[in-house]
Amino acid sequence: MQELKIKIGKMTCVNCANSIEKISKKIEGVKDASISYVNSSGVFLLEDDKVKSDLFKKIKNLGYEILDEGQDLEKYKLKQFSKMKLNLFLSVILSTLIMYFEMFVKNSFSKDMQLLFSIFAIFYCGRSFFINAIKGLKYKNLDMNTLVALGSFMAFVYSLLVYFKVFEKDEHLYFSGASMIISFVLFGKLLEEYAKFKAQDYQKKINNLNTKKANILVNNEFKEIPSSFVKVNDILIVKEGESIVADGIVIEGKAELDTSFLTGEFLPVLKQKDSEVSAGSIVLNGFLKIKVSKKSMDSTLEQIKDLIFKAGNIKTPITTLVDKISAYFVGFIIIIASIVFIFWSLKSGFNEAFLYACAVILISCPCALGLATPIAIVVALASAAKRSILVKNPSALENLNQIKEVIFDKTGTLTQNELKIYKHNLSEENFKFLAQIESFSSHPIAKAIFKDLNLDFHSLKGEVKMYIGKGLEYKEQGVTYLAGNENFLKEKGIDTSKTKEFFKKFLDKAPVHVYFSKDKECLGGVCLSNALKQEVKDLILSLKQRKIHSVILSGDNEKSVRQIAKELNIDEFYANLKPHEKLNFIQERQKKNSIIFVGDGINDAPSLNLANVGISFAKANDLAKESGDFILIKDDLRLIDLCFKISYKTRSIIKLNLFWAFFYNTLCIPIAAGFVPFITLNPHLAALAMCFSSIAVVLNSLRLKNLALQEAKL
Structure with missing residues (x-):
């Protein structure tokens, strides 16, 4: 068994990811598959490497793209987004021109222009809908692309038949309605992509975490090599400020490391001979000679990279309401339109049957469905941004x-994120002097003590010696001062019992302690806390x-x-x-x-x-x-509470949008089908009704605009 991770382009919705996953699992040799739409990626469990070519071929046949390993996903998404904007711009311009000729120019030249412009508006600007619909039909995967393509195509075909005088009784062309369908749905998709574009590739930053170069010891000489070529048993030399590029064991030296990437603990950790160290740790002070125990690509840092990729592809049990309903809605509308066509063919002939069936498809075109979620989300994002x-x-x-x-x-x-002084039992003069001594160190504890008094940088002229993992020693005019932990002072023969008793009173509130002594006398100490x-x-x-x-x-x-x-x-x-x-x-x-x-x-x-x-x-x-x-x-953690408020309101708006979209269809389909006495809704009016449905969804979504300002009082 082997695991394959790839980037996948041209996915436009969650249904795309679901479709790839469903088809991939049917391929012989593919044991499991997990596709992430947000992450634009897939993880596959394959029996052997031979299955890869069949998998890639199937994904490409579905209309998606396998991106090269070196291809920048962000640049690819920007390119696709630009194409979508261009298609929308052209579609709106062409639709406007078609409507102009339809409303204000009444001659044969007008009909010619409407036909010409609609061909470009429908089959060029909306080509992705037709391509995806055809491929979806091939693999029995009906989605919203199917209705968009079918609705606009039927309106175009009907208008084409009128243009060539096949339907002699009807002289009205519906090229504008067909092209406007493409414009509306493209607008909805553009809004959705804009809202999701912020979700960038998870691997972009982590790939830059590891050091690009490593210093290894070869025949007692330093040699600089790319970190990816570090092997087991290589000897690494890591100095202050450098990162460790592979897991290993310290064989010489002593240093304090920033290991927060692994443990979450911001205080440095002392590492010395026989200590284990992990890739990605940063040497704050000191020097280490490390024998590599794992090659760079097998290090803890690389394992975290792998965890991040897999986590982004693990499926959650939640799917969007729109996608669930759309799968049934599309098939239902096609069946209804077919029944309407058969009914009117038997009763009134082909002419009226085509007219009513086309009207049903157009009134049911999922423009409102397509806009229901992205419009509400985009407005919600703006509201959230106003509240940080x-x-x-x-x-x-x-x-x-x-x-x-x-x-x-x-x-x-x-x-x-930083320590603060909780209590101390030093005199004002000794506390100030301790702060000045600590200014020599870059240790977080030292920084906290020095920062507390808002002093300028140290003006002391004595000698300072750092003891990694213990503290520091300062000598001036024959007097020795020590600042550090309890063990450090005990090693120097200093009694810390009185100060330790003082610290015990605040042990629960302030667990970090610094002792301060002058010559052999402990002057007292400082306890620090990491406050809530x-x-x-x-x-x-x-x-x-x-x-x-x-x-x-x-x-x-x-x-x-x-x-x-x-x-x-x-x-x-x-x-x-x-x-x-x-x-x-x-x-x-x-x-x-x-x-x-x-x-x-x-x-x-x-x-x-x-x-x-x-x-x-x-x-x-x-x-x-x-x-x-x-x-x-x-x-400000209270913003998490505001996230819940925005979420609840957004979901309510989306539900209302969807209810309106389906209620509108439920109300209008019988009219479009000609089943309501004394009311006839031809394709032209059906297309217009579809526009009103979309406008209602947009206006309802705009109620989210000032939500954050109204409900948050932070």
Whole structure:
């Protein structure tokens, strides 16, 4: 068995992804398939490499495109979007010209121009509808393309027969109605693509995370090579500020590493001889000589990349209401039109039968259906943007309605991104001096102490020595000062018991401690906290009122996570988790509930992708922002509550749009079919009625315009 991951172009809706998945699974040798419309990608489980050519051929036969590995998906989407805009522009211009000739120029030249312009408007501007409809029929996959193509084609054919005087009693041409169908549906598709264009390829940022070059030791000499060529047992040399490009074991040196991409913990981790290190970690200070245990392509960083791709392709149980109904609606309308044609053929002849059947198709053309969802979503996106919410994946607006559980990362999500001083027992003079000494260090703890006093950069002239993972030593005029953890001072023979007793009082609130001594005397210390964000409690309370369960998943230590959970009155929490463990947890929970994951780190990216809805922050890691469905531009968690409000209102508007579209059809189809006494609705009026239906949907959607400003008071 082998896994194949590919990019797929020309998918225009969820039905496209479903169609590819359905057909692919029928190919001999394809054991499983998962297609993501939003991610423009597919993952296939193949028996062997020979099946690949058959798979590619089948996908291309369906009308889709297999993109090369090096092809930029974003550029491809921009190119397709530009083509759609050009088609819409030409269609509107041509439709306007046809209507002008139809209404104001009454001669044979007018009819010639209407025919000529409609050929281009229908079969050039709307060619994608016809191509997809024909291929859909070939594989028994009826969708909205079928009705669009059928409705416009019937109107064109009928008008063509009138043009050639086959129907002598009717002199009215419906070329304008046929071309306007194409214009309306193209407009709806353009709005939908515009709304979804923000959802970019998830792999774009993560591919830039790894260092492009690596320094390896060969015959006692440094050699720079591309990181992708690093092999098992190579010796890596990594200095301050550099990234580790492969997993391995430290054989020499000592350094503090930023491993937040993996654990979510923002405090540096000390690594020394025999310690395991992971690719993607950044050396903050020190030096490491590492023996590679996995080649670069098998590293933890590459595994996270793979998790992100797969998470983006895992199917959720939710499908859009429009797609579900459309599959039945199209077949139903074709059957109704056929019955109408047969009925009137037997009763009044071919002329009237064709007229009524064409009217049924036109009145049922899914312009309103096509606009119902994208128009409402585009307006909702604008409303959200006014309140600092960027909606990257529009389908997430609907998914929010199903949410039963919200899972939070802790560090940087529920808590502040930096440490703050909670208490200290130093004199004012000693505290100021400690802050000046700490200004020599770039360590997060040192930065927090120095920042608290708003001092200028250090003006001290003594000697400073850093002890990685312990603290620092400062000497001036024969006096030695130490600032660091308890073990560091004990190694120097200093009694820290009194200061330790002081720290015990605040252990739950402030678990990070710094001791400060002068010569052999401990002067006291500073305890620091990673405080909760101010608005977190309001959000948790709001979620409880909505009967939504809250959970904390964190890579941080259990004591810290337990304290945060206690403050927020959250009963369920888990600590010391790695990215794949978070992912497994979410997969298990999704079997029972739809969930939201809220996070901000690289390690959260797979979970943000897999969850039914992922929420991140504008100041979060780039990869987390790419992976989230919602991006909170302001660092205010109460915006999550506003996301729910916008979602509920949007869903209500979409439901009303769909109800109107189907109610309109239900009301008008009998009239168009000629079954209502004393009322006749010919194709021309049917096309006009279809336009009114679309306008009603747009006006209803515009009620979302000021929703965010009306309901949010943040």
